[in-house]
Amino acid sequence: MLKNRILYLFILLCTTAFFICFNGYYSWYVFLLSLVLPGVSLILSLPGMLTSWAEIGVPGGGGRAKKSAAVPIQVAAGSRWPLPSGRIRLRLNIHNTLTGERRTEALELSQGRMPQAVEQRLTSHTCGRIVCRLDKARVCDLLGLFSLPIRLREGRSCEVVVLPNIFQTAIGLRDRNIPDAGGERYSPTRPGPDPTEFFGLRDYRPGDKLNRVDWKLSDKAGALLVREGSLPVAKRALFIISLNGDGNEADLLMDTLATLGHSLSGQGAGYAVAFSGGEGLVFIDVDSPEDSGGALEAVLRHCDRGQFPGLIAEGAEAPRDIARVVYICPEPEPAAIGFIGERYAFAGATVVHTRPLTEGNRLEGDMYPVRVQPGSLAADLAGLQI
Numbered sequence: 001m002l003k004n005r006i007l008y009l010f011i012l013l014c015t016t017a018f019f020i021c022f023n024g025y026y027s028w029y030v031f032l033l034s035l036v037l038p039g040v041s042l043i044l045s046l047p048g049m050l051t052s053w054a055e056i057g058v059p060g061g062g063g064r065a066k067k068s069a070a071v072p073i074q075v076a077a078g079s080r081w082p083l084p085s086g087r088i089r090l091r092l093n094i095h096n097t098l099t100g101e102r103r104t105e106a107l108e109l110s111q112g113r114m115p116q117a118v119e120q121r122l123t124s125h126t127c128g129r130i131v132c133r134l135d136k137a138r139v140c141d142l143l144g145l146f147s148l149p150i151r152l153r154e155g156r157s158c159e160v161v162v163l164p165n166i167f168q169t170a171i172g173l174r175d176r177n178i179p180d181a182g183g184e185r186y187s188p189t190r191p192g193p194d195p196t197e198f199f200g201l202r203d204y205r206p207g208d209k210l211n212r213v214d215w216k217l218s219d220k221a222g223a224l225l226v227r228e229g230s231l232p233v234a235k236r237a238l239f240i241i242s243l244n245g246d247g248n249e250a251d252l253l254m255d256t257l258a259t260l261g262h263s264l265s266g267q268g269a270g271y272a273v274a275f276s277g278g279e280g281l282v283f284i285d286v287d288s289p290e291d292s293g294g295a296l297e298a299v300l301r302h303c304d305r306g307q308f309p310g311l312i313a314e315g316a317e318a319p320r321d322i323a324r325v326v327y328i329c330p331e332p333e334p335a336a337i338g339f340i341g342e343r344y345a346f347a348g349a350t351v352v353h354t355r356p357l358t359e360g361n362r363l364e365g366d367m368y369p370v371r372v373q374p375g376s377l378a379a380d381l382a383g384l385q386i
Contacts, residue, residue, distance in 0.1 A: 169377075171383075236269065239326050242276070260328075
């Protein structure tokens with residue numbers, strides 16, 4: 001617009017000089033035309049300027065994408081006035097809420113009764129929730145000398161969730177004895193204290209309770225036989241993810257979560273994902289491979305990148321029967337270590353971190369540390385037993 005105004009002032013200066021140097025009706029008409037032309041342009045363009053609109057969206061309603069995949073973003077503009085008006089200038093803000101990356105693009109569209117649409121190719125090399133928002137939209141008159149803001153209401157923004165990468169790597173999963181397990185699975189090789197599930201018979205030993213003796217079978221066998229209960233075991237895992245590092249660390253940790261979850265789903269094991277939802281920990285159950293994409297999307301959309309909250313969000317319930325806890329973080333936080341030790345004392349704990357461990361963040365007990373780094377995630381997780 002500044003260029004158009006400078007050009008108009010130059011033309012006005014030329015017509016003024018022409019009128020002064022060549023006094024007559026012809027120079028007078030040229031000078032008068034240069035004066036009234038901007039007003040005529042504004043009057044003719046004003047109905048179209050006042051009824052202009054602009055919107056942004058994802059064609060086909062696709063809200064998910066893979067890293068480095070081109071996602072089409074369509075920006076459309078038009079007017080409810082049948083006559084043409086000036087051009088519409090927009091600013092497109094693109095923000096990755098996970099990594100904090102921002103960039104801005106300037107767009108210019110011609111508007112008329114038939115909408116004009118332009119397609120932008122959105123590409124992200126990191127995962128995250130990408131918010132595309134139209135801002136500072138203005139419409140010009142036919143000469144481009146005047147402009148009015150456009151009120152952007154519905155359709156001023158759209159979102160695309162770029163999912164993390166999944167790496168193929170060998171991760172072991174072992175049963176673990178859970179004293180307070182609900183009895184959905186039992187060890188096929190070891191007896192346990194659960195009398196509701198029969199494991200087998202053995203000879204009586206001094207100190208065995210008499211109410212466990214099977215008197216009928218003992219009478220037939222001619223020796224005291226004791227009924228043994230089964231040992232409840234659990235194979236369910238809990239992933240606690242903390243994204244309080246920088247953007248590259250958050251991207252790497254999301255790749256870690258996706259890779260570990262995919263490996264467990266391939267072995268037929270369910271798991272749960274815990275993340276900070278702002279007011280406390282939120283839990284999402286993943287019982288099938290189809291649920292994993294929704295869990296990853298929920299983390300990308302709603303995860304708070306602050307410090308570990310140390311408490312459970314209102315209305316949320318921590319899962320039980322957890323055999324192992326995998327804490328995925330830039331570096332271990334004391335609040336998270338205490339939470340795991342208090343609520344899941346009998347579960348095996350693995351800490352997957354990105355930064356070197358120091359004296360201030362050493363692990364306690366039998367927690368097993370695994371460090372992952374960019375470019376070697378599959379190798380860093382290969383052979384991990386959780």
